[in-house]
Amino acid sequence: MYIFAVDKYMPVTPTGRMFSSGLHTPLGRVTRAGRNLDCLPTTPMAMRYWDIYSAVYVLKGRATYHNQDRLKRDIGPGDLILMFPRHGYRYVIDPGARWSEFFIQFRGPLFGLWMKEGLLNTRQPVHHLEPLDYWWKRLEAMTATSHLPEPAQSLKRVCLLQDFLVDAVIAPRTSLPPSRVRWLAEARRALETDIGRAPDWEAIAQPFGMSARHFRRRFADLGGVTPARYRAAKTIEHAEGLLADRTRPIKDIASACGFCDEFHFGKRFKALTGLTPVQFRERLM
Numbered sequence: 647m648y649i650f651a652v653d654k655y656m657p658v659t660p661t662g663r664m665f666s667s668g669l670h671t672p673l674g675r676v677t678r679a680g681r682n683l684d685c686l687p688t689t690p691m692a693m694r695y696w697d698i699y700s701a702v703y704v705l706k707g708r709a710t711y712h713n714q715d716r717l718k719r720d721i722g723p724g725d726l727i728l729m730f731p732r733h734g735y736r737y738v739i740d741p742g743a744r745w746s747e748f749f750i751q752f753r754g755p756l757f758g759l760w761m762k763e764g765l766l767n768t769r770q771p772v773h774h775l776e777p778l779d780y781w782w783k784r785l786e787a788m789t790a791t792s793h794l795p796e797p798a799q800s801l802k803r804v805c806l807l808q809d810f811l812v813d814a815v816i817a818p819r820t821s822l823p824p825s826r827v828r829w830l831a832e833a834r835r836a837l838e839t840d841i842g843r844a845p846d847w848e849a850i851a852q853p854f855g856m857s858a859r860h861f862r863r864r865f866a867d868l869g870g871v872t873p874a875r876y877r878a879a880k881t882i883e884h885a886e887g888l889l890a891d892r893t894r895p896i897k898d899i900a901s902a903c904g905f906c907d908e909f910h911f912g913k914r915f916k917a918l919t920g921l922t923p924v925q926f927r928e929r930l931m
Contacts, residue, residue, distance in 0.1 A: 665678070665789055666678045667800055670797075670800075671797050671800050672801075673801065673804045673805075674755060675754055675800055676751070676804060677698060677751045678749075679785075683746045684745075685744065686743075687745060691737060691738060691739075694736060695732055695733070696732075697731050698731060699751065699757050699766075700751040702748070702749045703725075703748045703749075703781060703782060704722060704726075704747055706744060706745060707722070707740070707743045708721070709721050709722075709740060710737065711727060712735065712738070713771060714733060714734035715768065715769070719771075721772060723778060724776045725772055726772070727772055728770075733768050748785045748786070750785060750807070765811075765815065773814055775814055777828075780831065784831075787806060788803050794890070796890070798889075798890035799887075802883075805886075813827070829854075829864075829868070832854075833854065833861070833865050834876065836853070838880050841877070841884045842902050845874075850873070861873065879918060882915055882918045882919060885923070889927045890927075896908055900912075
């Protein structure tokens with residue numbers, strides 16, 4: 647057990663926005679998340695062997711990371727530490743140092759596929775992410791309660807986590823500077839608004855001081871996919887949440903997602919997920 651001694655004068659609670667969930671989805675689930683702020687560890691961490699994935703984003707403090715492969719890394723603010731099922735690890739915080747972190751635990755077939763394809767790798771457990779406030783807020787967003795019913799809310803958390811891992815683990819391999827990371831994040835948010843309406847590309851590009859053509863080119867260069875394909879994927883993700891309401895007709899969901907009819911919706915949904923809307927809904931049971 648890791649013991650934290652907390653400053654009694656600290657203005658915020660040491661652990662907040664924390665949740666636990668045992669709800670399964672077809673892709674997996676986020677089982678637990680939260681934060682430990684301005685803590686003073688009093689007991690060194692023993693080597694851990696858990697049966698889940700977990701990630702810790704360091705906000706404050708210094709430590710040394712070790713794993714069963716004898717990998718040793720100095721870690722500090724801005725470092726994201728990934729831990730893998732049944733793969734031993736520990737991180738030893740410098741004695742007397744205050745420590746703040748955001749942690750998240752997850753499991754499921756989606757993340758097993760990431761491991762199989764080498765997108766997650768035990769040989770690369772530490773990734774540096776800045777600026778701190780941007781990445782911390784991305785993680786915090788996963789703990790927020792949304793208006794979606796279950797299991798759609800749990801599925802949404804898994805999708806948010808996957809988006810985070812793409813940007814945190816895959817995108818840095820292209821060595822994007824922080825300014826471009828922020829631009830891409832803002833562009834993605836713009837593409838995710840009014841998801842059920844036909845996109846007005848000129849209106850989307852205008853706040854960025856660009857033409858639609860320039861916006862498309864820049865987004866594709868930085869994100870690796872065109873704005874249209876990114877928005878299409880987000881539309882289907884939105885549809886997945888709506889399908890959790892089993893009383894809602896698929897025809898209504900198709901309309902809410904901007905499709906002219908149920909046939910075109912089903913065709914597009916299967917192209918992106920491998921399942922028809924009916925099959926997807928059945929797996930949510």
